Amino acid sequence: MIKMQQTMRWFGPQDTVNLIDIKQAGATGVVTALHHIPVGEIWTVQEIKNRQEIVRNAGLEWVVVESLPVHEEIKRASGDYLLYIENYKISIKNLAECGIKIITYNFMPILDWVRTxxxxxxxxxxxxxxxxxxxxxxxxxxxxxxxxxxxxxxxxxxxxxxxxxxxxxxxxxxxxxxxxxxxxxxxxxxxxxxxxxxxxxNYATIDDAKLRENLIFFLSETAPVAEQYGSKLAIHPDDPPFSVLGLPRILSVESDIKAIFEAVPLAANGLCYCTGSLGANPNNDLEKIIDNYGDRIHFLHLRNTIRENESIFRESEHLIGDTKMEVIVEKLIALMNRRKESLPMRPDHGFLHAIEGAREQYPGYSLIGRLKGLAELRGLEMGIAYKLGNPV
Incomplete structure (x- = not known):
């Protein structure tokens, strides 16, 4: 029985949640990035190894990069975007040399995510x-x-x-x-x-079609490099999955996923399957996305949301919300066993509990909330495995 690899995001040495906290929460690996390196610059082998050593000294592994950020000039196809793409290719190669081969990124203009x-x-x-x-x-x-x-x-x-x-x-x-x-x-x-x-x-003349064209060009350059080194690129869906500030959106619904996979049909061109971002749009069928694109899912963000009405959605408990997490996890177990490989998963966005109230936490990334989510998801996975007659 193949199970998900359990990880937590760690923002680096400055994170108020430390690696010992993450290890004691039950994770075996971390999802992190070299946030101190300016966007667009090369991640050198030495810088990557320095971070790996810190993580390994805590008894964990650096499993997934989140994120190797895409420079805004790449998104706009302007300025030094060709140089930044070349730098991105070198960073993919350097990460692969260090054994880190799952790279998450997004192509959202300006804002990585939005909450009010x-x-x-x-x-x-x-x-x-x-x-x-x-x-x-x-x-x-x-x-x-x-x-x-x-x-x-x-x-x-x-x-x-x-x-x-x-x-x-x-x-x-x-x-x-x-x-x-x-x-x-x-x-x-x-x-x-x-x-x-x-x-x-800077985005006044860039609509959905143009941004998608720029993404496809970026992938046509970087996905072959990832494929060459056995690496996988996992694009994160738009969050929220609709336009904000008049900015273009190109990864909000299933047809968006289909378009980029058909344009660059390499296995390295894949998806970060985020149940929260995709689930915030009631028109997305999360089960169908697994059925149709399971072979291109390289990384899992498991979280839940509740749509209170057409104007409001909020983060909910991992197992209680609009997304039927028990159905999703059962389909992911079947997917992993068919592919014969484990997918890394992190419990995305946890609640801030009263016991941590005085500790500075990045919204959604408190320790206790994510620990609770990780424990619930591990228990759900184990229960499904027993139901299927394949104990983990």
Whole structure:
């Protein structure tokens, strides 16, 4: 019986969750990246080995890269993008030389992910991430004042957003501004509206079709290199799986996955199967995606969401939400046994529990919440295995 390889994300030596915490949580490996290296520069063998040594000294293995970031100029096919692609190829080769062969990345412009509330209080007092379209609309139209943003929303949507915003204090508005922009790399600093608008201007002429074209070019260059070295590229779906700030979206629904796999039909061109990002769109059939693209799934993000209504979704417990995790895990077990290989998995986005409240944590990445998720997913996997007559 082949089981998932259990990992946790670790943001590096500066992470308030340390490697001993992760090992004691039951993980056997970590998912990390060299965040100190500027985006676009080469990850040298020495830098990779330095990080590997730190991880191994804690009794763990560096299993997956998340992320080897894609420079914004690659996404726009502008400036020095060809140089950055060459650097990316060298980094793939260097990682493979060190035995690290699963590389996660995303192709979302500017923002890696977006939530409007990083401190939503659940009924039990734990805290979670939440996206509220009314809050985001208010941010976009009335706080950021993105040019022509009013054309992105209906009259009713703008009225509801203004009603939402009128209830906010000045400190609430500042917090909303910071929350939305936390998904911007390096966003522990406070960005001004002008800085964000300048970044958005760079994408003024890039629509979905053009961004997809740029992704396919990037993959046509990098996937053959990954294939040559036995490595696998795993693209992360858009989070959330719809346009924000008028930016293009090209990995939100199954047809998007199909398009890039058909354009670059190499096994190295694969998917980070994130049940949270894909599941936030009610039109996505998560089971069908496994059925249709299981051979291209290289890494698993298992988390759950609840759509309260058409405007709000929030992170939920790993086993309780809109996604039937027991069905997903059973299909993944069957997939791994058919492929005869284990897939690395991490429990994505956990709740912040009261016991950790005073400890600085990156939203969604507290230790206890992820430990709980990992334990639940391990138990679910073991229970399914026994049901199938194949104990782990």
């Amino acid at each position: 509330d990083h401190d939503f209080v659940n009924q039990d007092g734990s805290r979670a991430l939440l996206y509220n379209k009314e809050a985001f609309t208010y941010f976009d139209v009335f706080l950021l004042k993105r040019p022509n943003s009013e054309n992105s929303y209906s009259i009713i949507e703008k009225e509801k957003a203004l009603e939402f915003g009128n209830k906010l204090s000045e400190s609430d508005k500042k917090l909303l501004f910071r929350n939305v922009l936390l998904g911007l790399p390096g966003s522990k600093i406070d960005f001004t509206a002008k800085q964000i608008l300048d970044l958005l201007d």
